[in-house]
Amino acid sequence: MSLKKAYEQFFSMGTSVSWSNMMSEEAKAELKKHYSSITAENGMKPMFFLDEKENLANPEKYHECPALHFESPRIYLDFAKESGIPLRGHVLVWHSQTPMWFFKEKYSKEEDAPWASREIMLTRMENYIKGVLEFVQTEYPGVVYAWDVVNEAVEERGQQGWRQWSGWYQSIGEDFLIHAYRFARKYAAPGVKLFYNDYNTFDTFKKDFIVENILKPLIAEGLVDGMGMQSHLVLNDLDLDGYKQALYKYGGLGLEIQVTELDIHNNDPSEDGLNKLAEAYSELFHILLDAKKNGKANVTNVTIWGMKDDESWLTDFRKETSYSLLFGNNYEPKAAYQAVIDAVK
16 A cells, blocks of 8 residues: 555655655655655755856845746656656755855855845845746746745754754844744745754754744734654654654644654664554554544645655765665565554554
8 A cells, every 4th residue: 555545544655755756757756656745855845946157257236135046956846747746845055055155245255254234135035036936836836835935943852942043043133933934925835835954853942942833923913824844763763652742732832743854873784673663653653643533633645754764864964874765675565554554544
């Protein structure tokens, strides 16, 4: 049974896709078989929309309204349109993979270049969001059903709160976030859902900070529809009870909950290691299903972050081979896949 078929009564099942996946007929067949949602792993992040060559060559012309290009995002949007698989937009405003020159006066790449003024950066933010949304909604109407508007605005290390070293915080201040949602709501087509997305959202301090300083103010203005729990987990450091409590807390706000970037790092490819991975996925999906059935959290999507093990970002990130996903290197279903299928039964 396919993942999307197994879970169609509860929530959509998604995966992240790369440029290489879009070049592979085998990958496309697997996408059509198993998934009812896709997310571009990298190709729709700000660095792929911002036209560096044009902006740096004509900084006065594009001082307030950055030049954009759309070659990279089209491959994902074209596939989503042709296959009929809805796409999550990821991401509009993020400190990472947004070039530092974008935040500087005259789009300067000099290391000590001054930050652009708050007023200019708010204008650039609005025009960037407007440009991306208008492109997608004009040329691919109905294809993108949700956007991660802001990603990873909170730094949990040392219970710091706002990620103060980000270009957005440095150039605008902490209210950059609420402005981003005001602009996104202003230009998003009716029915397109707006999410806040972050990692380690079950960390106690981070969870409480997100609820009080991000979600509640956005809810008060009607600017957010859902919470994105990335869910990059580690097999030998799991706290699924804490995860469940966080899920309930976000769900209690009345928002949609989407598990946006799920993987469970596992460095043990033995049968025992893969069975432990399967048990972890089983427990997690039981938590999600129970929350949905019992009204504790309105889970509307679960997106696995990668199609098969040898494509997982975790191998580079963790500096060791990660066997973290539902499918092996040749798309063969692993015990974790069967555990996810069995959980819904």
